[in-house]
Amino acid sequence: MHPQVQAVTERIIARSRPRRQRYLQQLQNAVQQGPLRGQLGCTNLAHTYAAAPVAEKLILQQNHRAANIAIISAYNDILSAHAPYQSYPQQLKAALAKAGQVGQMAGGVPAMCDGVTQGQAGMELSLFSRDVIALSTAVALSHQVFDGSLLLGICDKIVPGLLMAALRFGHLPAVFVPSGPMPSGISNSDKAKVRQAYAAGDIGRDELLASEMASYHSEGTCTFYGTANSNQMLLEIMGLQLPGSSFINPNHPLRPLLTGAAAARIGEITALSPGFMPIGQLVDERTLVNAMVGLLATGGSTNHSIHLPAIARMAGITLDWQDLADLSDVVPLLARVYPNGKADVNHLQQAGGMPFVIRELLDAGLLHEEVNTILGKGLRAFTRVPQLQTDGTLQWQPVAAESSDLTVLAPAHAPFLREGGIKLLQGNLGRAIMKVSAVPDDRWTVQAPARVFSSQQAVLDAYRAGALNRDVVVVLRGQGPAANGMPELHQLTPALTNLQDAGYRVALVTDGRMSGASGKFPAAIHLCPEAQQGGMLGAVRDGDMIRLDGHSGTLTVLTDGFMARPVPALAVVRQQGVGRELFAGFRARCSRADEGAISIGWDDDDNEQESTS
Structure with missing residues (x-):
């Protein structure tokens, strides 16, 4: 094990110990109660069984050793990635029935498409939809008649929300079921x-x-390496979905076999089986370090600098951006997938996919191998790829020794970059995240005067008027979770990229988010504390000299006397329309971005003061 990875892990364990111990005790108390279905009253059970087919009623009524599995789906057909899920409940139920078990459609969760809402008012609901999904999943599982869950979700906020709720029901096992990316269309470049x-x-x-x-032309996940596909990478490297299953197309003959295998596997790890593996014991500090390493090694979405701390909190674990930064110093970049390269995730899969990435990182001592997974103990099982046999069955084989395309997937000994794709920036403005994997290293440092804006549209108007045709640091404030729900600012990408291509030194500094597919120009994002909560970003004025340095990890206003300025209070904007008024409570309650921007409770003592050392 690389000493830096080990040191970060030990630091997280020490920081999290009190909260994690409480969480594990809560989990153990629930485990000791045993499966609750047999302990419920007859009226409760009758409601549970009422709509089930006769055969399933008999199984549930007579065989308390047969598992009842909750199916929770984010199906809708406005998300191309989730449209294939329409037929999954019946596939899963059929696979469970072969093993003498039952699956029940326990609930659906909302799933909005950030691609549809980009630049629109609805995007202000996007981040908090993650917490709504967690709440919806908790409602589905609250019936307490289930022995495990199959979770159907892929895209941006859906996977984090499902996982957050699953961890609050940590005494139950859970398996994620992907549906895969759409085939390649025109190139992302x-x-x-x-x-x-x-x-x-x-x-x-x-x-x-x-x-x-x-x-965007068919069913399946969008093919660039944004948040949705970063989700799939994380689930696989965390051992929460089957090896090699993330990036197989929806209509590939392997896909229904993998779906059936996921159903079979959940039945083998419930409390009714010898291989019991509750998700709260599976996901520990080492698992989350593996997730961060995978994110850095593949140049994944910066949105996970928010989601991973939120997910960790649900398991009683406290992550800090410094953990991500310290891992980034030693984790090499192994993948070049748009926006970090010209390839898409189909090319990544063809070059070796996640099994290749996991094997390279394991062999380099950058992943914890002896972790729990849905397959049991050890991550080495996830270095295998699923293959269709001539008799129509599914088997896993070791991944090829070499990448089949070194322009897409590199070995650990000859990476694209010696460092990971995400940096932590700190200075007199606060703390921010910078994605460097898609930015040429000669652009990692920008020093230029500020132009201050309070909306994405105002930046675009200035661009179209030619007012940004110079070296400039665009400062966009009032975009944090407490201000307006932290919508993605992806519409800025083409305009600021054009300015950079014209030869100007350009950077963005914001308390908002960029898309998981962004990264062509240097951007300090997720700035904490945000301007709405009194952060120094609110004191920046037009013309202030700002230096952003991705090499040294600094973000500084160089203007004399800056820190002595009063920070003006930002006006509280009452968001109305498109349901935004319904989320006022989320905005008022949410934590900082570096704490996960969580707007829902997660512990028996939400006000506990913790060190971030």
């Missing part, structure tokens, strides 16, 4: 060029729409 041309006014709306529809 060509799509980006068309967007930049539209931002520059060189082409019209019809050409832009034709390009977008050639990229």
Whole structure:
């Protein structure tokens, strides 16, 4: 084990000990009660069984050793990635029935598409939809008639929300069931060029729409390496879904076999089986370190710098951005997938996929191998790939010794970068995250005067008016979770990339988020404390000299006397329309971005003061 990885792990264990001990005690208390289905009253059980087919009623009524599995789905057909889930409940139920077990559709969770809401008012609901999903999942599991859960979700906030709730029911096992990415359309780099041309006014709306529809063209996850596909990487490297299952297309003949295998596996790890593995024991400090290592090694979405602390909290574990930064110093970048390269996730899969990444990181001593997974003890089982046999059955084989495309997937001894793809920036503005994997290293440092804005549209208006045609640090404030729900600011990407391509030194500093697919220009994002909560970002003025340095990990206003300035209070904007008023309580309660931007309770003592050392 690399000493830096071990040191970070030990630091997290020490920091989390009181909260983690309380969590594990809560889990153990629930385990000792045993499966609750047999302890419920007859009226309770009758309601549970009422709508079940006769055969399932007999199993549930007569065989208390047969597992009853909750199926929780984020199906809708506005998300291409989730549209395949329409048929999954019946597939899963059929696979469980073969083992003499039962699956019940326990609940659905909302699933919004950030691609649809980008730049729209609805995007202000996006981050907090994660917490709504966690609450919805908890409601589904609260019936207490289930021995485990199969969780159907892929995209941006859905997987974190499902996982957060599953960890609060940590005495139950859980298996995630993916559906895979859509086949490749036009290349992501060509799509980006068309967007930049539209931002520059060189082409019209019809050409832009034709390009977008050639990229997003069928069922399946979008093929760039944004938050949705980063979710799938995390679930696999955390041992929460089957090896090699993340990036197989929805219509591939392996897909129904993998779905059936996921159902079979959950039945083998309930409290009714010898292989009992509750998710609260599976996900521990080592598992979360593995997740951070995977995120850095693949150049994954910066959104996970928010989601991982939130997920960890639900398991009684406290992560800090410094953990991510210290791991980034020693974890090499092994993948080049758009926006970090020209390839998409289908090319990543063809080059060796997650089994190759996991094997390389294990062999380099950068992952904890002896962790619990849904397959039992040890992550080495996740270095295998699923293969379709001539008799139509599914088997796993060791991943190939070499990457089949060294421009997409590199071995650990010859990585694309010696450091990971995410940096922590600190200075007199606070703390921020910077994604460096897609930014040329000669652009990691920018020193330029500030132009201050309070909305994404104002930045775009200034760009179109030519007011940003110079070296500039665009400061966009009032975009944090407490201000407006922290919508993604992806619409800025084409405009600021155009300025950079024109030869200007350009950077963005914001308390908001960028898309998981962003990263072409240097950006200090998720700045804490946010301006709405009194952060120094609120004191920045036009013309202040700002230095952003990804090499040294610093973000500093250089103007004399800056720290002595009073911080003006930002006006509280009453968000109305598109349901935003319903989320006022979420905005008022949420924690800082570096604490996960959590707006729901997670512990018996939410006010406990903790060290972030």
